[in-house]
Amino acid sequence: MFNKEILLQELTFKAVRSSGAGGQHVNKVASKVELQFDLLNTFVFNEEQKVRLKNKLQHRLTKDDILILQCDESRSQHKNKDLVIKRFLDLIENSLKVPKKRIPTRIPKAVIRKRLKNKRNLSEKKANRKKPDID
Template sequence: MTMGRDEVRVPFSELGFSFSRSSGAGGQNVNKVNTRVTLSFDVRNSPSLDEHRRQLILRRLGGRINRDGVLRISSDTYRTQGANKEEVVRRFYALLGTAFHEQRPRRKTRVPKRARERRLSAKKMRGHLKRQRNKKIIDRE
């Protein structure tokens, strides 16, 4: 399988699939058929990842990877095992895509002079309003 622009190739043989019964309502089908699919991918020992990409995955997807370095994704969205398997593979490659996506550095911009003036005048107006509420009226009798 190929991974978008970065061309990361993770062979299907490196992906482990396990099947179990889905939870929730569903009648006889949910009690008999193993439709939930769990994909497991050993990030630490994968020969298809170079060290840089391995570290990117471990850092950016660290919360989804267990102590043994295995990334697990499961799906029980659909009623069939095949559809859930496709969904899990799609989510796996989407996760890899987000892990490998490099953010472009932000270009520093300046706040326009007019916007700065508008903000400051609004603050001054607000302060003036509050000061007027606080004036003490002294009777001169």
């Protein structure tokens, strides 16, 4: 499919300070990890795969076609880096999957006959509830 080792070498990481409440420690430690991936200048994917990724990830890409993912779930920068890499690889794999073409199923003739027979029976039952027409 694609070479993960080469793909991981093309990623750029930036460690920034996490937002939110914390304490003295959070103000001086950059534990949040930001991953950036340049989709246009990658050598891992061919043109067809790049187009597919661009279409699937269009709401996540910047104007320069750069994918940015962030993770600040853990207090550890290393854990956050591992988490964001795993998230990135899952996102790429899911975006490259080609969905199966749906083949519409045919309704068997026996099923159609059964449905029409039930409709006819129900209609006769309702017709029998009416008062007889005496003329």
